[in-house]
Amino acid sequence: MKSYFLGFLLSLILTIGAYFAVVEHAFSPAVLLVLVAIFSVAQIFLQFVCFLRLGLGAISEGEKQQLLNEPSRWNVIFFLFTVLIALVIVIGSLWIMANLNYRM
C-alpha cells in the first residue's frame, strides 16, 4: 500500500506543478513544452505502476495471496509491447504527415 500512497502524492505534485509552471509562464515556451511532456509521461508510467497492474501497488498482500500467485511477467511484457505500438502510431503519424506537408 505504501507505493499506492506515494504514487498518489507524486501524481498530485506532477499535476499541480505542471499547471503552475504553465500558468505562471515560469520558463520559455520550448522549455515548458518539454517540461509538460516529461511530467505527463512520468505521471502516466507512475500511475500504471502504482495504480494498475504493473507493480501491483493497488493490490494488497491479502488480495495477492487470494487472487494472484505473483505479479505476472506477462502483464509487463504485454504492456511494453503496447507502449511500442503506441509510440509507432504517434511518432509515425506525425513523421509521415510532416513529411507530406513538406513535400506538398
Next chain:
Amino acid sequence: MAHHNEQHEVEEKTLFGFWLFILSDVIMFSVMFAAYAVLLPGKAGGIGAGELLSLPRALGETLLLLVSSFTCGLCQCLRQSRVLTLIAITFVLGALFFSAVLGDVMHLVQSGNGWDRSAFLSAYFLLVSTLLAHVAFGLLWMLVLMAQIWKKGMVASTQRRFLCLKMFWPFLNIVWVGIYSWIYLAGAI
C-alpha cells in the same frame, strides 16, 4: 481445495484478459492522440486550444478524477461495507468530473465551436467524448456493482467485477492525464 484452485484460475484469466482489453484501449486512444496532433494546425480560421479551453477548470477536473482514481483502489480488504463506501465515494467524484467536462463540451458547442467548426475541433471532440463515453460506462458499472454487492455480498462474481473496475477506473485517469497535459497545458503554452 481443488474447487478453490479452479476458481483462482478463472479469476486470474479474467483479470489478465481485462488487462489486455485495457492495453488495446491504450492503442485506440493513442491513435486519437496522433490524429489530434496531426490536425492541431487545422483551425480553419477559428481560435486555438489556448483561448478556447479553461485551464483552472481543467485542473479542477483533473484533481477530481485523480482523487476518485485513488479512492477506487483504496481497498486493502474485500470487506463489503468498506468496498461499498469506496465505490460510492468514487462514483460521486466521477459523476462530478463527468458533469464538469460535459458542461465544458456543451459550452463549446453552444458558443459555435462545435465538432463541425474545424478539423482541430473534430479531433478534440472525438478524443474527449470517447473518454466521456468510457467514464459514463464506468459510472453505470459502479451503480450496477453496488446493487449487486448490496444484494449478494462479496462473492466470487462481485469480487471479480470489483477487481476489474479497480483496473478500468485508474486507466481512465491515465488517459485524462494525457488529455490534460497535451491538450490543455500544451495548448496554453
